[in-house]
Amino acid sequence: MIEIRGVSKLFQGEKAVDDISLTVRKGTIYGLLGSNGAGKTTLLKTLAGIYSPDKGTVKVDGEAVFEHPTTKQRVIFMPDSPYFFPQSTMLQMAAFYRSIYPSWNQKRFEDLGTVFQLDKKRKLSRFSKGMQRQASFWLCLSCMPDVLIMDEPIDGLDPVMRRQIKNILFQEVAERELTVLISSHNLREIEDLCDHVGIMHGGKMLIEKDLDDLKADTHKIQVAFRDERHETAISAKLQILHQERRGSVNLYIVKGDRERITAAFHVYEPYVFDLLPLTLEEIFIYEMGDAGYDAQPILL
């Protein structure tokens, strides 16, 4: 289990991560979303023990990561741009990872060769961006980590490889309770992969929830009232993230319990009322708007 408690990380006096607490249960996949510069990479690097937190604690199975090299060996961080030694081949990088990570599994490495069909003797610098990304997955998965932290991992992978990697991750989670933390701007991928999501902005965690609960907690409602005054009346009663008028129909994005929201609207006897599901992308955009970070209607 990963426990992050009151973690802050500063760069030149500026808080990149500001008092964040979160828990990731063993054998789950956690998706970290957020605006550019929100602090996701900084939080993930602090969790991996690459940065030490300026405030707060980061523990994996009760042990502080930064201070315990043996705990650090169980946690693998996959950066957004894969790094390999200059001029190295897959075989040379594999030898390096084997020397660093006691949990390295040579059989796993050989077996994964059927998925990642890369030439192990070719220089990694000659690989394409997507092939380098595959090489990075191959190395990280062969280490058999307990915790796999991935910063924007899907970038550059073709759809077949994405599917393959997703399947491997699901299998690792199910069979040996791998814990995965993944940051991404690709919300479709996160939606398919994660059990739990956190949305960051300006170093803070705006919202942190089970993905199903998050979806069950935010609703899109199309409604038409007989009397326009009801539009203002309903706004005072509910937590409305967004409202816009489309002809005679009003669109509301509302947070809260579905039954309570439905009941609140029905008091005004609307002649149109539809409650529709939201995608994670819509939830992200409306939550960000609520935090003052929304797309401006500007044409340049």
Ligand SMILES: Nc1ncnc2c1ncn2[C@@H]1O[C@H](COP(=O)(O)OP(=O)(O)OP(=O)(O)O)[C@@H](O)[C@H]1O
């Ligand atoms: N090594 C560093 N030195 C100084 N400032 C840094 C450093 N790393 C990150 N920052 C600052 O910390 C803040 C958070 O950056 P971070 O890379 O964690 O954001 P992010 O959420 O991963 O962003 P993105 O989605 O754009 O990749 C930014 O303001 C960034 O400028």
